[in-house]
Amino acid sequence: MTNPTLTKIKNVRERLRIKKPWDSIIIFALNILISIPLFLIIHQNIIDPEWPFHLDRILIFAVMVTVLQLILHRVRTVLILFIGLYLLVLAYGSLFGNYGFSTVFDNYQAMIYTMSEDPHPQDVILSKLLPFPNKGEILDAIDYNNPKVRNFAVGAATKYFKEFKSQDKERRMIQCFSVFKEIRNEWNYVNDPAGREYIAHASESLQHFSGDCDDHAILMAACIRAIGGTPRLIHTGGHLYPEMLIGTRVDLERANYLIKQKLFVNESKNQTINYHVDEHGQIWLNLDYTARYPGGPFMSEEILGALTLN
Incomplete structure (x- = not known):
């Protein structure tokens, strides 16, 4: 005797069953849609062993896709409901949240680009424990609280790259890059008076956008600080230059992609992104006037000290 309940379940399963070869195509497409954000999460939260050609990431992705393919094949009768739910979650995130279709796509692009175009690290080694010269x-x-400095920084932060809409931390990073571009475009190198170290306030340098490396570093640091960034000054003995805090290696991936593919495409073409890693594992990009883009080449001088503005 046939059980009516079992019959109804079989009928529902038959209605949800997708005909061949569409079942295999949909399973694979769904596999990729799930694998990309899942791989992003794994990639961002495990230590990079720095294998050649990023073989570790390739292996992780291959294993993930294979396992998911087997799992999805066994539950293919509910694929329609699963796909609908997945698309609804991403659609909701696109409209009301911070993680939707565009975010998945952008993060995936940034990750793939960084895996193929590695930034170049340079460790900060303080060779001598010397006092930072003229620290006080x-x-x-x-003087980042000076109204002239604040007003200039706000204007410079929104002068370039306004077409790139982003959230919170990334928006601040892009605005700091805009400040870097504006100051670098305007800056003229002028020596100090003979036999004297003249240190100009940031608000003073705004009058003519001229001075030596100390004056440039001070102005850049003040403007970055005025819009919420964290700058620091690097002392080499014969040179002083500014850097800005990027954050973690995940943040560096995004910065690397933005600089080379979106914001400073011509300036950084065929170049590498150089950075310093401090004792806490935080990453800092060079903002010196000698660099044409954030993260440009460092001057080859021994680092003697760093002054961070918290």
Whole structure:
């Protein structure tokens, strides 16, 4: 005797069953849609062993796709409901949240680009524990609370790259890059008076956008600080230059992609992104006037000290 309940279940399963070869095509497409964000999460949360050609990431992705393909094949009768739910979640995230279709696509692009175009690390090694020269005078000169500095920084932050809409931390990073571009475009190198170290306040340098490396570093640091960024100054003995805090290696991936593919395409063409890693594992990009893009080449001088503006 046939059980009516079992018959109804079989009928529902038959209605949900997808005909060949569409079942295999949909399973594979769904596999990729799931694998991309899942791989992003794994990639961002495991230590990079730095295997050649990123073989570790390739292996992880291949294993993930294979396992998911087997799982999805066994539950293919509910694929329609699963796909609908997945698309609804991404659609909701696109309209009301922070993680939707565009975010998945952008993060995937950034990750793939960084895997193929590695930034170039350069460790900060403090060779001598020397006092930072003119520390008190320099800190006073970084007058980021001065209305002239704040107003200039706000204008420079929104002068370039306005077409790139982003959220919170990334928006601040892009605005700091815009400030870098504006100051670099305007800056003229002028020596200090003979036999004297003249340290100009940031608000003073705004008058003519001229001065030596100290004055440039002070102005850049003040403007970055004025819009919420974290700058620091690097002392080499014969040179002083500014850097800005990027954050973690995940943040570096995004910065690398934005600089080379979106914001400074011509300036950074066929170039590498150079950065320093501090004792806490935080990443800092060079913002010196000698660099044509954030993360440009460092001057080859021994680093003697760093002054961070928290």
